[in-house]
Structures are given as structure tokens and as C-alpha cells.
Amino acid sequence: MPSTSTITAQHVRELLSSSDPDPRLVILEGSPRVVSAAEAGADRYRGAVEVVSRDDLAARLGPGAPSDRDLEALASRLQTVVSELGG
Template sequence: MTTSAVRAGDLRDLLDSDLPDPRLVLHEGRVEVVAGDDRRGLDVVSRDEFTRDQAEFTDQDLEQRAAALSAVVANLGA
């Protein structure tokens, strides 16, 4: 299965989501933001986890975090 990389835009969507307890998941090879009670997909990171050590993010911060999470997602498919 080919998986999609986490992009900075995915992380921005996670941060800006109006969903209750949003989390980023890998679902059918795509990265999506879903509500915390939505059990579809494999968890990548919740907004609470993502913002635990940092509240504000520059575009560069998001790019770096996206690259790190993409490596984790790639290893999940290994």
C-alpha cells in the first residue's frame, strides 16, 4: 500500500479544525483530519499531542513537523 506523506497543510488543517478533539489519521492511504470519536484510520497525532510543547507554529515549523511525521507514517507501512 502506498501511503501519502503528511504535509504542512494537513497539520494546519488539524490546528484549525472545528471538529471535537481532532486528530490526524492515515485512512486508505490518505492523511485526514477526523473527530476524536471517529474510529476510522490509524492515528498519526491528535491536536492535543501536537500542541503539547508548542502553541504557535510558523510555516517552517509545520514543514519540519510534517517531514518528521511523514517518516513515522512511512515506517507504519513497512
């Protein structure tokens, strides 16, 4: 079972399906969270590292709904990037 600090397909799915107009996947205190761009700039999220915005992610995915396998692969790539940053 992944730790709470691991980006999972569920985080990616939550980012893509968020009702917020500009959601971001951030890491705060080692935990991935999906927050609005406005929230990301608030004191509550001071020190959070932005991993990716929905718009950037959607542009990389292209048209159509990603499969579960696509989401898992993407989550793994995002986790690798965060790990390399020391997050």
C-alpha cells in the first residue's frame, strides 16, 4: 500500500475531475493534495511545492479520457519527479 506521501492515480484522477476552474496538485509537508490555484497561494499552503496544474496535465495527455493504466503511469512519473526534488 502506498504511503500518504506517494502520488497515486487517485490524485491524478482527482486533479483531472476537479470542479475547480484551476486546480493544482501540490505537495505540502510530504503529502500530495489537490487545491485551487487561489488556495495554493494562501498562508495555509505556504511552503507547498506545485507539481502540476490540470491544464498542464491535460495538455500532456491529449484528447480523450485516460485509462486507469495511463493514470497509474502518470502518477508514477510525477512521483519520480517529486522524489528527485527531495519531496
